[in-house]
Amino acid sequence: MKKIIISIAIMGLILSCSNDEMQPILNISSPSAYVINGESTTISVIDLANYEINTIKLSNKSGGGHLSHNSSDDIQFPHHIYLSPDGTKLSIGVPGVDLTEGHSGVHETKGKILIVDAKTGQTLSKTDLDKPNHNSIFSPDGKEIWTTLMQHDGKTLVFDAQNMTLKNMIAVGNDPAEVTFSSNGKYAFTANGGSNSVSVIDIQTKKVIKTIAVGNEPVGAWTGSDGNMYVDNEIGKSVSIINVDKLEIVETVDLGFTPGYVAYNQSLNEMWVSNAGQSFVYYFTRENNKWKKAGSIQTGLDAHAIAFSKDGKLAYVTNQKNLTVSIVDAANHTKIKDIQVGQKPNGIVIKN
Template sequence: MMNDYLIVLNKDEDTLSVVDIESNEVIKTIPTSHNPHEVITTHDGRKTYIACSLGNKLDVMDNNTFEIVKTIEHPDFKFPHGVDLTKDGKKLYLASTFSSKIFIINTDSDEIENVFPTYQKHSHMISFSPDRKTVYVPNIGSHNITEIDVASEKVVNHFPVGQGPEGVAVHPNGRHLYVANQEENNVFVIDLETYETLYKRGVGDCPVRLVFSSDGKYALIANRHSHDVSVILCEQEINGTKRPWEIKRIPVGRWAGGIVFNPEGNLAYVANNKTNDVSIINMETLKEKGRFDVGIHPDGIDYVRV
């Protein structure tokens, strides 16, 4: 029998919360390295990687026991942050913000296999294309995106976006990159064949995270300073024209941050940094249906089914 959990990182108490989805209650609180920010679970659900930014470490958790079993370090881990996995799950990509380097880690051995620079400023997040052949890295200080070819593990392009890009994701159609620009309070929709910005849409104040529903119908954007989530209907049809459009802003807790969907896609969970809780969003009604408490300053969040 499979069990469902949320892993929620509590940045300002150096812990993570394991939340049982059935009860929406914390069943275990686990000490981590200093200042856990971003999190990703392996495709098989057996391990979770936790980027501890101010601690300059990457913790590895065994999801059978919910215990930290290894800590990975490197001299150029300088505010390690965004993490994600290749299609086969055998490699983890990590962006180190203040060294502006990309680390590739073997998930069998948990050893660093490759390191290379982006040559940009403040490379912050990792976002794979749906086919997992390309990685997009938002560079907050350079106001652009770095494109990495997964097969060669090399930087192949940089292209400009808005000011302070942070939340980044490729639409499930594989053709459009959405970029949330926190210094402009907007989202760019970019054609990945031409790199043309097709649309610019205003959202809330300081958008920091962006995720798509698995069917591609919606993009959810966490707006840190307006304490809400922008709902983008990716193909709103009006007067015979389809375009991405913000159709709603859902009030949540203070300082909305990490967002994750459940596998069925009917619920989304939003970590609220300053109210120390997680909002549950019903994706049918597009309303907050409840909240539950976690630790101090929750941000990174992931869904685990084991």
């Protein structure tokens, strides 16, 4: 087994010596949307009351993408972002490669995990991995950080959230991407893009209890509050729906387009799927106990991640090649406005 190289840099509130490297200490207290801008290496923090934006710098890079003088910073292309259960910290996967252009060539880079203070914007720790990762996510109790290694002999890694020491290394399928958790807090689901499967891991025992065959090149098993996991199969152009109680596929939805992300809206009982590379989000409703395409919403080019407000009335969609986040009236399926953010926005999380 190849040794995993791990190093932790505790940043605290240390400020760099040049203005270019300085991250201002923020005071984010309002309900906000945190948007990862992969190419800008920043987080746009959108105040959901007035849509004003604060920016969190994750890198010491100066303009034009070059490193600042004497900088050893190597944070490149942060991808997905998750909030700790208590709402105080953000966990960010940094694959080191632009995943908006696809997953080819990812084996040549090294990934990282960043932990950021959700209120101040200060980086609390940086953990280096010897292979790229798709995301990093807090466990349901907030005591662990889970991530994957995107390599042929795939691994799901579990770290102690307090000191970022490696606790477990779990063998999964080939080229795993996103790792997520079921809404009941019992299982982790790792989407194995190279094996066309999803590994189900018992959170307590850290053992794979089942491997479920899905469509071609799954990227994530996205958590639904209805007791299902929604798996987007990019090459298969489908969604595999896994029932968490049964741990089996209960429905496969053929899309006819490449999915970028899947989100379930409980208040409307709708499934929303973004169309990767295109400017649309499609919504599906239940008809004869099956998901049927009901319509589309035009957002921005390369629509990607979808997040709903707590009451399900608003949707927030990142548009990777439009440098915007679209705010959508979910019930009426109409766009309200676009908000300008950084370059190649992808992951988004809502803090209420």
